[in-house]
Amino acid sequence: MTWTEIFGVFTKPLFQLGQTSISLATMIEFFVVIGIVVLLSRLVRYLLRTRVLAHTKLDVGQQYAIARIVSYLVLVLGLLIGVESVGINLSSLVVIAGALGVGIGLGLQNIVNDFVSGLIILAERPIQIGDRIDLGNNTVGKVVRIGARATHVLTNDNIMVIVPNSNFVTNRVVNWTHIDPRVRLRLAIGVGSGSDPHVVEKLLLEIANENPNVLKDPAPTVAFKEFGESSLNFELRVWAEDMAHRPGNLESQLNFAIWDKFKKNGIEIPFPQRGVHIDGAVRVEMKPGPS
Secondary structure (H helix, E strand, C coil): CCHHHHHHHHHCEEEEECCEEEEHHHHHHHHHHHHHHHHHHHHHHHHHHHHHHHHCCCCHHHHHHHHHHHHHHHHHHHHHHHHHHCCCCHHHHHHHHHHHHHHHHHHHHHHHHHHHHHHHHHHHCCCCCCCEEECCCCCEEEEEEECCCEEEEEECCCCEEEEECHHHHHCCCEECCCCCCCEEEEEEEEEECCCCHHHHHHHHHHHHHHCCCCCCCCCCEEEEEEECCCEEEEEEEEEECCCCCCHHHHHHHHHHHHHHHHHHCCCCCCCCCCCCCCCCCCCCCCCCCCC
């Protein structure tokens, strides 16, 4: 086969797209352009985050959102320019738009919904990279990536949870660190009814102030909640920032310290008492079996 024949195979029209003839060469050129545009959009996003936005006063979430939106714009503009450059008339894409509309009607609603929700998240920023969120159903973790279709949430058990973006727009989401990274933790403590509540308050505040992960501003506080059946019930309230993504560790540290401090100072931590009452005896008569 000569070069002319090979060239003819690549340039031979395969089908019509509107008024544009599509050949094998046109398809190859189109996919090459798409690849270049995708790489360019990723390069722009990387350079924006590492070389430009990283030197500004914007937080990590704002940097990520701006870089993402700019990369999407580069991708769309690049595709439009690339389509025109390979000789495909944009007016011919009305056929593709119609086919896409049929596809959306047949089952792409969720994908489009997730993509639009991703744009809403990047624009309104109800969640950002680094936020600690609670989705319910014991799904609590740190936002590590906001993609075009889904958001990646890393739990404290090092499990990556992939959450469709539409969930953040339509469902209730608790964001622990959205505006202020500081969070308040509450620990319920019961002591023996004979304990001096003023001493208990003093010891709890000492424990909180001795922990390096507890913030001094706002200062820790102790609330005398109630007189229980067999205990005096208090609540230790502390603020933390560095431990916001690991509240269980801070609670454990404080609980150990409370146990040690109370034991040293003779403060009793009561256990619930359960009484068993027998109202009447049941007589059981044993009869010997046949010998």
